[in-house]
Amino acid sequence: xxxxxxxxxxxxxxxxxxxxxxxxxxxxxxxxxxxxxxxxxxxxxxxxxxxxxxxxxxxxxxxxxxxxxxxxxxxxxxxxxxxxxxxxxxxxxxxxxxxxxxxxxx
Numbered sequence: 001x002x003x004x005x006x007x008x009x010x011x012x013x014x015x016x017x018x019x020x021x022x023x024x025x026x027x028x029x030x031x032x033x034x035x036x037x038x039x040x041x042x043x044x045x046x047x048x049x050x051x052x053x054x055x056x057x058x059x060x061x062x063x064x065x066x067x068x069x070x071x072x073x074x075x076x077x078x079x080x081x082x083x084x085x086x087x088x089x090x091x092x093x094x095x096x097x098x099x100x101x102x103x104x105x106x
Contacts, residue, residue, distance in 0.1 A: 003061075
């Protein structure tokens with residue numbers, strides 16, 4: 001379950017360029033949603049200490065935002081572009097090199 005979206009951002013737009021850069025560097029990793037449920041189910045637990053369960057079946061969506069501190073921690077945002085794979089590989093290699101250096105591995 002969840003919400004999938006795609007967006008074509010204009011990198012010549014300052015705000016879009018900042019968002020792309022922040023998401024690409026993994027500083028911005030989550031999503032936040034503005035919505036109003038129009039159809040939902042609620043399940044009240046039998047155990048007093050348990051939390052009720054709310055399942056949103058339909059909703060009116062107002063906005064979606066890429067954020068640093070998401071309202072829903074299980075949400076995820078990433079940049080999908082042709083050079084993203086190369087950047088991800090470079091970051092992984094740099095991380096491995098730093099970890100090896102800390103362990104004295106050359």
